[in-house]
Amino acid sequence: MSAVEKAAKPKVTIIEAISKAYQDAFAEDPKVITLGEDLADPEGGGIAKITKGLSTSFGDDRVRSTPISEQAIMGAAIGASLAGYKPIAEIMLMNFTTVAMDMIVNHAAKLRFMSGGQTSVPIVVRTMTGLGFGSGGQHCDYLEAWFAHTPGVKVCTPSTPEDAYGLLRAAIDDPDPVIFIENMPTYRTPMSFELPSSGHRVPLGQAAVQREGSDVTIVTYGRMAMLARAAADQAAEAGISVEVIDLRTIAPWDRDTVLASARKTGRVIIVHEAVKQHGAGAEIAAVIGEELFGALKKPVKRLGGAYSAVPYSRPLENAYAPDGDSILAAIKDIAS
Amino acid sequence: MSAVEKAAKPKVTIIEAISKAYQDAFAEDPKVITLGEDLADPEGGGIAKITKGLSTSFGDDRVRSTPISEQAIMGAAIGASLAGYKPIAEIMLMNFTTVAMDMIVNHAAKLRFMSGGQTSVPIVVRTMTGLGFGSGGQHCDYLEAWFAHTPGVKVCTPSTPEDAYGLLRAAIDDPDPVIFIENMPTYRTPMSFELPSSGHRVPLGQAAVQREGSDVTIVTYGRMAMLARAAADQAAEAGISVEVIDLRTIAPWDRDTVLASARKTGRVIIVHEAVKQHGAGAEIAAVIGEELFGALKKPVKRLGGAYSAVPYSRPLENAYAPDGDSILAAIKDIAS
């Protein structure tokens, strides 16, 4: 168990933390509203039941189930935000953001700039994804690099219940559009956190050094951060001291924290589930290369999803993304 | 004038080469078809008149103007390709691909894989973009990095009439989906090329060393390749020998050619108009960092679009993307 996991007694999971963030935000700010497929209570409070109880507590006006119309969902969120509301739009799975890309990229991301700052779009796009359920090619993509390449939107994803709460609250508070990515396979991972207090925030753009170390730096986020923490524990047994940085916010990412650690260890591994080529790891590796030229002991290593659609069959799905073994192997390799 | 420009007498522009590629492909292969907004002759043969004459010569069945329905356009292209046709779908401007991302990314890119190779999607998505017309935030984006991050699609863009012809013909021949990006501002740039013969092909995945040099390598594509060639000429006057590599195909990109040149010069500048952060340059820089660790003389430099929406006002638009001056300055800086 890593330092992070050891901190407190088991109390809350990521999915509970997300629900709690909704509850608290709705209770504290009447401008917070939400919409998405099946979200309201007559529809069961969402496919993961994250918003269960919300429409009953806060009314049908603020919590709305929608038709299957992702463009209409995003448009409604954008429009309401222009009028001073703080909508959380759920685009159920990240692959379905492809249907709403015009709204997100050409509109949400740009309206502040194109209006010269007259309007702003303080929305959160909550979206789920995740490997491991055998759902195949159209339900498990990680598209954070697309959004990170889009000026005007921020992107974040948690790997602990505390961060899930704190990032979501910060995203809701933020005056600009934020893509909040949830890893379904981590929803119920047992972790030892107390229920965060309603004041808890994780500032966007701040990474967490979840484990300190001196030999190797791992830069990662989401489910991969969990695996990296475990791999770091294993590496410690082999005498390798690994620092694990969970970016938490992928755009804008925390260059200072990453560069400081990279400078210290001289060995960097970047890990994400998204396709390796042109993934967010490329930007991070490129910046490290620019900023720490000549200061690294080894070339930056990147681990990412395979260059294929997500496959269905179990052995293929298992081989698709980095796992504990491949992370540990990379640690041993770079430390050698 | 660079070596490339000097080769022949003025004969053909990029836009003419693209038109010619259409004409020849339609004449040679009855399976080649095309669809898009305003493409047929009653509608004037497209907004840039690239397909002018085509529907008259080859019939309304093969050349179809469409409603403004990018999802329907892409779907029709995909479906026809599943039945053995080779559709060229025009998504007028690259920003409008956002409306059709589901079709391109979840379907065109994945159907071969998800069907275990039973079906394939040999389509070309032709799309235009370009800064410099004062069209503001929603008409000039460069989104090649998104597609490069998508396994199953190839991405290419020409910077000479010969390549425009040869790449488009190769894209049409290709058994898989290809995004073919056209830079509107380069359509009519006077260049000295003969009309390519109908057999001319530029294999996808092969970069062109458009100018040899020994001090600095510039890796670029599209309009920026034109500027890089000119900047290289200017640098030569200052005694700096610059090698200009036009990738031509951005995914999959030609690692061998780039790495060989980078190894030779030890100094690499990557230039594209797309937003610098998480742009295609990040992947190239990351790979160079991995492969040529310790072998470079200077950190890789990346020049790209600013981190904002494309601005309207002329001085802002001028400042937005790299230009001849900023490329030359980067050359001088890295060579120093």
Place this chain on the structure above:
Amino acid sequence: MAEKQFVADSAVLRSIYERAALLKANDERARKVILSGQIAMVYYSYRGQEIIPSVMGEVLRDDDTICTIYRGIHDMLGKGFPLNELWAELIGRTTGSCKGKGGPMHLTYPPKGIMVTTGIVGSSAPIANGLAWAAQLDGSDRVSVCTFGDGASNIGAVHEAMNLAAVWKLPTIFVCQNNLFAEHTTFEKMTAGKNIANRAEGYGIPGVRVDGNDPEAMYSAFAEAVARARAGEGPTLLECMTFRFFGHNFGDDDSYIPKEQKAAAMEADPVPALRARLIADRIATEEELAAVEAEIETRIDGAIEHALASPWPEPDDLRFDVFAQEIAA
């Protein structure tokens, strides 16, 4: 074209039943093997919706194509997807039609015209138009069918596709299987307007709401749509009323479905109803149908056995089928 022309005679009704029996048995088996833990997979039961695809399979030719959705195994079996390749794909083996790469949501079998199975709501429609365009270009009278749900009728892609099919007079048949729910949301809550069929008028094409559980009504409506399409008269939108008995997907807590509504629907289960009708009308005997059903069980047994005995793919297989050319190792 007179609607009366398309009447399901006794032989057709019997054949529809035989298909429906296969579909029903296969769904029951799928839920059984998942429940028993023998096989793990994402599964969207279509139980209750069997008549629609059985009729489609009856009317369509092998060269007619279909684009369907995650809840589409009934459509595929109706169209002739072979059981061995189906089950092997469902459990991710190399002998599956997609070599295990696609899985239950992306089943494909071109020899029977099963061209696309999509997990993205509404996306079957625009692609079906392309197959229809190809038929026009080929000068063939084959038709292109897309199926989708009631929920899908509210997504942009379906609207765009219907308009394009109408202006291009494509031989596309839009089959909306209205099972009254989209995940947990009722049809009425998310779909404005009297019904979905009605939207066809906005595109100037025929739109028909039909009882999709009534084999004769369904046959008449679908055969007419196909005949129109084959004759070059363009697309039709069919809204086929039906119900899914077992919630959105396997494991779904279907408490959002009013108990009485579900009970009434199951009470009116269209497959046994058709069976009873065949016997009552002396179109088939109890013994004959029992024999058909027993043979179906045997075939399913064989397919599952074959699937389970088949090899798993290797990680290296990820390099193939991304492009025609393999990806470098």
Place this chain on the structure above:
Amino acid sequence: MAEKQFVADSAVLRSIYERAALLKANDERARKVILSGQIAMVYYSYRGQEIIPSVMGEVLRDDDTICTIYRGIHDMLGKGFPLNELWAELIGRTTGSCKGKGGPMHLTYPPKGIMVTTGIVGSSAPIANGLAWAAQLDGSDRVSVCTFGDGASNIGAVHEAMNLAAVWKLPTIFVCQNNLFAEHTTFEKMTAGKNIANRAEGYGIPGVRVDGNDPEAMYSAFAEAVARARAGEGPTLLECMTFRFFGHNFGDDDSYIPKEQKAAAMEADPVPALRARLIADRIATEEELAAVEAEIETRIDGAIEHALASPWPEPDDLRFDVFAQEIAA
């Protein structure tokens, strides 16, 4: 609600004319300064379509919002966009409403409810719904208008938006300005169905085709839609028939428009027609109107002068307005 209720009386007609005269003069001036080379910009003339937004401006309040498109300066001027901020933005100066960052395709002016101008066909519609939802949440009777073209009616976003507005009973008014062309493609060629208004029925909302060049008909239809929306009775789709005189955008070779069609439309120019009517019906005198028009020219002169005298933005401005917080240099 009885349609008769909404009648444009003399004062209203006169006010509509004054708006239309401003719109017409501004368009003429824009084309003139571009043609003369004095100002360079992307420009989508709306000449011929003035009555629609003049009526809208007449009926709407400042707190009612509008989402419009690249061809939308008429909509904005109708709604009260100030000329100085308009012209300065058109030529990219810091005194422009968007500080020169948006330009002609993205003009925005929230004080008059001009919230979004989009260059993406159809995208005004989904966003307008959000503004309408906010009105509902606020308990306000303000309405949300989106305008779009005939071509836009075929894109998915518009369909999704109309369905959502209908199921949520939003105070959204969908104003389709059917000018018979989308770029170079005729309305009939790309749009299936009898007309666009008709599609409303598929969503169970009122759909009205109206002569958008007839101020009285337009007023009656639009005012009724607004009244319905204010009363909580939900959305309306208006298809306003009109014509654009000068092709798709400035410099467009409009040879795809049949000469006679264009000539007839220009012959029926609705702005001078309304002017003549006001005089014939003694609602205004020639002198009064000439004075109004002269004053408009003076205001436009002043706005252009102000714009030309205003400073250009600096490259460093790119760091601002991406986020609320500035981007590091």
